[in-house]
Amino acid sequence: MVGRLSALGVAAAILLASCGGTTAPPTPTAPTPTAPPATSAFPSAATVLASPPGPGRSLAPSPTPAGPFPGGLLIADRGNDRLIVVDNAGHVMWRFPVAGSLPAGQAFSADDAFIAPDGRTITANDEDLEVVVRIDIATRKVIWEYGHYGVVGSAPGYLHTPDDAYPLANGDVLVADIGNCRVIEIAPDKQIVRQWGRTGVCVDHPPETYGEPNGDTPLPGGGLLITEIRGPRVVRLDAAGHVVFSIRVPVAYPSDAQLDAQGNVVVSDYSNPGAVVAVTPSGTLLWRYGPLSGAGRLDHPSLAVPRADGTVVLNDDFRDRVLLLDPHSGRVLWQYGVTDHPGSGQGQLSIPDGLDQLPPGVIPGL
Numbered sequence: 001m002v003g004r005l006s007a008l009g010v011a012a013a014i015l016l017a018s019c020g021g022t023t024a025p026p027t028p029t030a031p032t033p034t035a036p037p038a039t040s041a042f043p044s045a046a047t048v049l050a051s052p053p054g055p056g057r058s059l060a061p062s063p064t065p066a067g068p069f070p071g072g073l074l075i076a077d078r079g080n081d082r083l084i085v086v087d088n089a090g091h092v093m094w095r096f097p098v099a100g101s102l103p104a105g106q107a108f109s110a111d112d113a114f115i116a117p118d119g120r121t122i123t124a125n126d127e128d129l130e131v132v133v134r135i136d137i138a139t140r141k142v143i144w145e146y147g148h149y150g151v152v153g154s155a156p157g158y159l160h161t162p163d164d165a166y167p168l169a170n171g172d173v174l175v176a177d178i179g180n181c182r183v184i185e186i187a188p189d190k191q192i193v194r195q196w197g198r199t200g201v202c203v204d205h206p207p208e209t210y211g212e213p214n215g216d217t218p219l220p221g222g223g224l225l226i227t228e229i230r231g232p233r234v235v236r237l238d239a240a241g242h243v244v245f246s247i248r249v250p251v252a253y254p255s256d257a258q259l260d261a262q263g264n265v266v267v268s269d270y271s272n273p274g275a276v277v278a279v280t281p282s283g284t285l286l287w288r289y290g291p292l293s294g295a296g297r298l299d300h301p302s303l304a305v306p307r308a309d310g311t312v313v314l315n316d317d318f319r320d321r322v323l324l325l326d327p328h329s330g331r332v333l334w335q336y337g338v339t340d341h342p343g344s345g346q347g348q349l350s351i352p353d354g355l356d357q358l359p360p361g362v363i364p365g366l
Contacts, residue, residue, distance in 0.1 A: 068311070068324055068334055071358035072366040075315070075322055076113040076124065079342055079350025083113050083124065083135075085363050086336055090347050094137070094363045096122075101140050106149055112303070112354035116167035119362045123173055124354075125165035130158070132165040132175055132186075137362065146173070146186050154180045154199050156192060163214045164256060176216040176226075181209065183216045183226060196224065196241065204228055206235045206243050215256040227257040227267065234265050236281070247283035251275065260306035267304070268314065274298035276312060276327060289327040295339065296330060302353055315352040322352050 067088025074085050085094040097108050110124035110133075121143070122135045131147035147159040154160060160179030167173055172193065173186045182197035197210040204211040211230025219225055222239030232254040236244040249257070251269035258266050260278065264286060269275040275290025275298060289312075291297050297319075304314035311333060313324045321337030337349035344350065360366060 068307075068313075069357055070366070071360040072363050073313070073322065073336070074113055074115060074122065074356040074358055075336070075349065075352050076110045076354030077344075077349050077351075078109055078111050078317075078353040079320075080344045081107065081109045082344075083110060083122065085358065085366070087366055088334070090336055092346075093365055096135055096140050098140050101135075102142055103145070103149075110354070112164050114166050114354075114356045115358055115362060117169040119359065121167065123165045123167040125162045125175065127161045127163055127178070130160065130162065132159070132162050132173060134167070134173070144188070146175075146190055152179065157190065164216050166216065166218050168218060174216050174218055174224075176213045178212050178214050178229070181212055183210070183213055183224070196226065196237070202230060204231050204233055206246050207237060207241050210235070215254075217256070217258055219259065225257055225259060225265075227254050229253065234267060245281045247279065247281065249279055249283070250277060250285055250288075255301070256303040258303075258305055261308050266306045266312065268301045270300050270302050270317075272299045272318065274301045274316070276301060276304040276314060278306070278327070287327055289325065289330065291330070296332075303355060305355070305357070313355065313357065315355050317351050317353050320349050320351065322349065322355055 069088055072085040072087050072093055074083065076083055083096040084092050087093055102108055109128060110126050113122050113124040115122055120137060122137060123132065124135060125132045129150050130152055131145055131149050133142045134144035136143045147162065148157065152160045159177050163176040163178050165173055165175045171188050175186060176183050180199050181202040182195055182199050184192050185194040187193045198208065201209045202211050203209045210226060211228045213226050214229055215227030217225040224237045226235045232249055232251055233246060234249050234254065234257040235246045238244055249267050251267060253270040255268040255270040260266055264278050264280055266276065266278045273290060273292050275288055277288045278286040280286060298316050299318035301314050301316050304312050306312050311324055312327050315322050319339050320342045321335055321339050323332055324334035325332050337352060338347060342350035
């Protein structure tokens with residue numbers, strides 16, 4: 001990093017390459033010399049990042065006509081107790097909750113949210129309030145809920161710090177039930193139809209037991225990628241529940257591991273300074289993005305999703321932003337949220353803790 005930016009983390013904008021501007025990128029730590037540089041298929045999508053607030057200064061990213069998220073980006077804006085969908089220009093195209101969205105007497109503060117395969121509902125988990133909800137996109141109402149609101153438990157119908165509630169194509173919901181050290185699959189009738197791990201046994205010994213799983217990414221073909229806080233480890237299971245690999249990952253606090261297009265593991269280090277790393281199925285480090293200071297420093301990134309072009313979209317929770325970056329060069333290609341400036345105004349976020357890339361047509365106007 002050439003120099004520290006402002007106290008808000010962004011005193012110089014990242015300009016579009018087509019405009020001829022340049023900026024010194026943060027330097028990723030421990031890059032792999034043989035890794036091919038990622039190239040962006042959307043050079044016009046890199047926004048001019050929001051400047052720090054001041055008289056006449058907008059908090060919103062500059063509009064762009066096209067970009068990396070053709071269907072919009074769903075963000076679980078945890079500190080603002082809301083879900084929003086933004087387009088490439090940073091316009092909020094959909095939000096939740098609105099009046100009448102929630103069951104009577106309930107609050108909302110989801111930390112993850114994912115679109116259902118049919119594009120009609122969103123599943124969100126609230127690990128502090130011990131529930132998972134299904135939201136109808138059209139009506140913006142909760143139409144299904146699992147867990148006892150505000151009550152921890154392990155008996156049927158109860159959860160203990162639920163995380164990463166993924167909707168499946170068959171209508172079931174997959175949940176990493178961290179405090180109960182299990183991953184469960186819940187049917188629409190609220191029956192647990194499958195479980196990975198033994199309830200309350202928090203030991204890394206897959207496939208029998210898991211050490212506080214906080215990630216349960218479903219894979220094509222019915223497999224599962226489990227992230228264990230205690231380890232720190234990532235375990236890939238096949239559809240039958242057999243271990244494909246179980247590897248220790250070079251992070252302090254692993255969060256929500258994903259597979260890239262080559263079958264490598266990309267996982268966030270939920271720390272400060274935080275990082276995103278990629279490792280092979282045997283555990284060999286391919287690359288690491290983790291600047292220790294400056295605008296590129298991450299503060300508790302909780303989810304990093306690799307894309308087919310080699311870029312990664314991630315939420316940088318405690319710096320109040322979502323980034324699309326090239327981890328090889330360290331270039332930020334797109335940002336929503338104003339670095340280190342939490343808020344609920346246009347272009348702002350507060351502890352964004354989850355995201356999902358939506359297909360076109362799910363949200364009107366996108």
